[in-house]
Amino acid sequence: MGKQKEFTGVVISDKMQKTVVVKTMHLTRHAKYSKTVKLYNKFKAHDEKGMAKLGDTVSIVETRPLSKDKHFIVKKVLKKAQSLQAANPEEIV
Numbered sequence: 001m002g003k004q005k006e007f008t009g010v011v012i013s014d015k016m017q018k019t020v021v022v023k024t025m026h027l028t029r030h031a032k033y034s035k036t037v038k039l040y041n042k043f044k045a046h047d048e049k050g051m052a053k054l055g056d057t058v059s060i061v062e063t064r065p066l067s068k069d070k071h072f073i074v075k076k077v078l079k080k081a082q083s084l085q086a087a088n089p090e091e092i093v
Contacts, residue, residue: 005062007043008078011052019070020045020052022060045072055081 009024024041044067045052045060052058057079060072 006059006075007041007072008057008059009043011054011056011058012042014047014052014054018047018050020047020058020074022058022072022074043072044070045074046070047074052077053081 007022007024009022011020012023013021022043022045024043025038026041027036028039029035030037043060045058046063046066052074056077058077059075061075062071063073065071066073
């Protein structure tokens, strides 16, 4: 077996039961123009205890497929959101 993927990101949705959507960002260099570009991915992650809320920074780790598009679980909440106004999904990451 290979190594499990682990990402850090911000929760942008917690409206589902036991599932959160986590937005991750990584930097890469453009092949032709050599400019640093931000790339974003959204992953659905299983949150059994419901500890992650909107705007929280979380660590997620890869696991076996739990549903059609849920392949990660929330490992731990790294940082809680400041307030509900600061946790506006359009302003996150």
